[in-house]
Amino acid sequence: MNITGKSVLVTGGTDGIGLEIARQLLAKGASVIICGRREELLVSAREEGLEAIQADLSTAAGCAALAATLANRPIDMLINNAGMSGNFAPGEPLDLALTDKAIFLNLNAPLHLIGHFLPTLLQRPEAVIVNVTSGLAIAPRAGGPVYCATKAGLRSFTQSLRHNLRDTNVHVIEALPPVVDTAMTRGRVNGKKISAKQCAAEIVDAIATNAKEANVGMVKLLRLAYSISPALARRIMIKY
Template identity: 85%
Template sequence: MDINGKTALVTGGTDGIGLEIARQLLAKGAHVIVCSRRENLLASARLEGLEAIQADLSTAKGCEELAAAFADRPIDMLINNAGMSGNFGPGEPLDLALTDRAVFLNLNAPMHLIGHFLPGLLQRPEGVVINVTSGLAIAPRAGGPVYCATKAGLRSFTQSLRHNLRDTNIHVIEALPPVVDTAMTRGRVNGRKMSAKECAAEIVDAIMTNSAEANVGMVKLLRLAYSISPALARRIMIKY
């Protein structure tokens, strides 16, 4: 896709990977709208030239309200990036309220938004849907069961969606980041982390080249390991 002149909606686009995607799309000539629950982050995004809308995508109502804000405004790119960990550690009780919120935000919200925006995207000369999953959608880690489950679900949905839209004008892309240095991973995951800027650059490149998948950074090695031995890849990642 030629990004110049296109309109993109980036959920969770006020920090982390989402903000870097938004910045890079903006630099390539796109009009970029980001959304977030936090007004202070929205204000900062506006100072960078991004259009910013307040939205809570952890509920069906929030997704519907965001879509309603675009009733008369077409978009060319829907980038489902918003997410949360919803994790619990060994021996900790499972917070069911937090789990429900994480499941909706990570998995249901992308499906709701695609449902709302798909009719409009089908009317565009070219449309793109990008679902940001994770390398953990391929092989999970013990420290993030809720997050891994939702990302695996979104990966499956994305693959089916791509097949169903194969004869349309819409390109469906799955972006699979590795561990990235964001607010969500700080204090939770140790070890080497990719920068959000580098991660976003690979995702934007996938948009420009109409790739089916963006296996970002170390996920390329994980995909290779999984192709050789799925059981080995799972054993490695479960303790990561």
């Protein structure tokens, strides 16, 4: 896709991977809209030249409100990046309220937004949907059961959606980051992390080259291991 001149919506775009994607697309000549919940981060993003809208995508009403705000805008690219961990410590009871919120934000919200924006995307000369899942959608880790389940669900949906839209102008990309140094992982996930800037660069490159997947960083090795032995890949990742 030629990114220059495209109108882009990035969810969860006020920090981390989403903000870096927005910055890099803006630098390539796109008109970028981001959304998030924290007003102070939205203000900071506006100072960088991004259009920033306050939105809570953890409910159906919040997704509908965002879609209504942008109803008359010619969106060319929808990047479903917003997410949360929703995890719980081993031995602790499952927080059902937190679990429900994580399931909606990580899985239902992308589906809702695609449902809202797909008619507009289908009318554009060329359009892209990017769903940000995770390497953990391929093989889960014990420390993140809710997160892994939602990302695996979104991965499955993305693959089916890509097939269903294969004869249309809408290209569907799945982005699979490894562990990225963001607010969500700090103090919760140990080990080597890549920067949000590096992760975003690989995702933006996948958009520019019309790739089907952006297997970011170490996820490339995970994909290789899984292709050789899914059972081995799962044994390795469950303890990660």
